[in-house]
Amino acid sequence: MSRPVRVSPQELRQTLIEAIVEVAPDVDPTTIDPCEDLAEQLALDSVDMLATLVSVNERTGIEIPERDYPKLATLDDAVAYLVHAAVRQVDAAARQEEDSSI
Amino acid sequence: MPSLGADMESGTLLEWRVKPGDVVKRGDIVAVVDTSKAEIEVEIFQDGTVEQLLVAEGTRVPVGTVLATLQTTSDESERAQAPSAPPPPTEGPSAERPRVSPVARRAAERLGVDITSLHGSGPNGAITLADVQGTAGSTQAARAVKPDEAPAPSVAADRQAAMRQAIGALMARSKKEIPHYYLQSTIDLSGALEWLGKANETRPMSERLLPAALLLSATAKAAKEAPAMNGFWRSDAFQPAEHVHLGVAVSLRGGGLVAPAIRDADRKSVDELMASLNDLVRRARVGVLRSSEMFDPTITVTNLGDLGAEVVHGVIYPPQVALVGFGAVGERPWAHSGMLGVRPLVTVTLAGDHRVSDGAEGSRVLALGGRYRQRPEEREK
């Protein structure tokens, strides 16, 4: 049975950028340094960061526990985290499906 | 044109959200106005039917200009100003007609100031313009800092300049008029953050709390119990406020800041405050606030957040009499029970108005706030 990978890293990166621009409309996405701390380089405070992550959650369904917030500090880190989280979630869903089909 | 801040002289009507014949009810957004600081959604104060729009989109008019007329439902023939400032309480048959100068009377109507509550500083106790503006005794200071000509901020750069000018004027007035005193104290947030972490574990992402919500909540509760910090300095006298409308200084992307109010913050739960904060910050960032939020906060909080400096000594927003500042929450060494440990700490400061309160009173407020901050669960019960 083939596992449907619903989100690619490119798509996740795009989703994250869209969420950032929603919170901070003046940000030019092409200027974001993927290795620099997002909050620092874009002057996003905790309310902005939370809003961004909530937006990502709403767009992708990926759950991000609060203790993991530091793992999403840079754009690259965040995309990597989201890819793994997405795969985990898809795996879990697939397992559930298999379990229920037995 | 409503006054959407102590420093607002005029505003540009950007957009009408209603047209003649529309039925509106109190609280509906009827227009969008550009102050020099932000785009504000203007709410209406009365139920009725929009009769006539008097100001065209894109027009800049002084505060107090009638924007539209409204046919009120209570009295079809009455023409009400829309949107208007809250009407002054109807005066009963008074023994003596107060002496009010014509320009003061006009300004009071425009700003929604209740003339009967003012103390006249003019000849023979007449109420003057300065009394209405709450600047008696410092006309010059107030006049000196008014921008001479408010430029029409048609483009972002103009608005930036105008906002900088407006902020400068208000802060200069504050520093000239208000004898500030400053207190600071450092608070161990480990208990609060532990409680917060646990609370957030079980919450969906969109309902999670930030430490800022706890800080706002604690400030609102403390302000409620410290009347000398919560209110306005007007007409050479302090007027305590009954409720806590908590001004939240929000920095705008691209520079500048606004301080919209969370109304009745003392009666809101932490969850409600968090929701208000999210909503406020989100809309402030994209530059759309509501007129009711721009009405006078009774005390303001400035929170430099996780990226900010450790300590902030703020400037009070006239006519308020206190400002609470929070530095960045961060892990720092902390002595506790004879042991040195690493704990999340925040430094809270209070800028107080010496005309109203003294350091001892201010210290009690900080202590009170600290108690709430350290044990949020206690007050959540």
Add this chain to the structure above:
Amino acid sequence: MRSTATTITYRDAIRESIREAMLADERVFLMGEDVGAYGGCFGVSRGVFEELGPERIRDTPMSESAFVGAGIGAAMAGARPIVEVMTVNFCLLALDQIMNNAATLSHMSGGQFCVPLVIRMATGAGRQVAAQHSHSLEGWLAHIPGLKLLAPATVQDARYMLAPALADPNPVLIFEHASLYNAEDQIPTTPATLDIGGAALRRTGADLTLIAYGGTVPTALVAAEQLSSEGVEAEVLDLRVLRPLDEHTILESVARTHRAVIVDEAWRSGSLAAEVSARIMEGAFYELDAPVARVGSAEVPIPYAGHLEQAALPQAQDIVAAANEMIGAAGV
């Protein structure tokens, strides 16, 4: 064109303006009591007689009615007379000519005649010349339609108001405050404008407007300086043109400061100050933060004795007191 400056007295400035006008236009002549060989009661025309001769500088008999009437006739016939009346007190002798002829003939003739006449006269007190030489009756004359009234308060206005007054097709009265003749100031030799259109701000300030004209302008400026040292910034408005009043500039200033004190050397009853006050009520009532105040002379004939004369006249401290009272207990 290069503009340079020169230092000159008010008296010499008027003399220069007369010389200039006479040299520029042969229709212009000066007449009045003792204006020729004697050089004028206040020395304004001293030396001009020698330069331009008795045809252009004409001494007249002591009959204001006669020589003002002659001036009106000359103006109607195409000349451009400058008539000097020694003081405004004496112009009452010529009031019939001024009011019933000069001010009305254009109207009475259906525009067939105009009266391009300039009457200069000294006005005001302060020189101990007693009650028959010291009054300020500008307000009476300002009542009359058909006249234009100018009150130069600065050396520059003394120098440059005559030319536009002569160019005006209607009778123009110029009031020279006798206490100003010795005032000295540096003025441009080629002024930017020669307007006699309206009032001028001599000082800016946010807290109140002092409205003055002629001899009270310097007094108001002194008062404004004193107020400034007490933390009150006064705007000083020099009316310059007493009829027609520059209502626009007056109302504009009051709209800025919300308070007005009118300083007028005349008696307050029925005065020009009363008129200005009424205009402010009519046009700027809703801008006022306090009732308009007036500072004028005591309602007595101007006394001869020096200390009594000074006591009767509006002084800088009277203006300061009126301003402070208006601002109220709280100060500004």
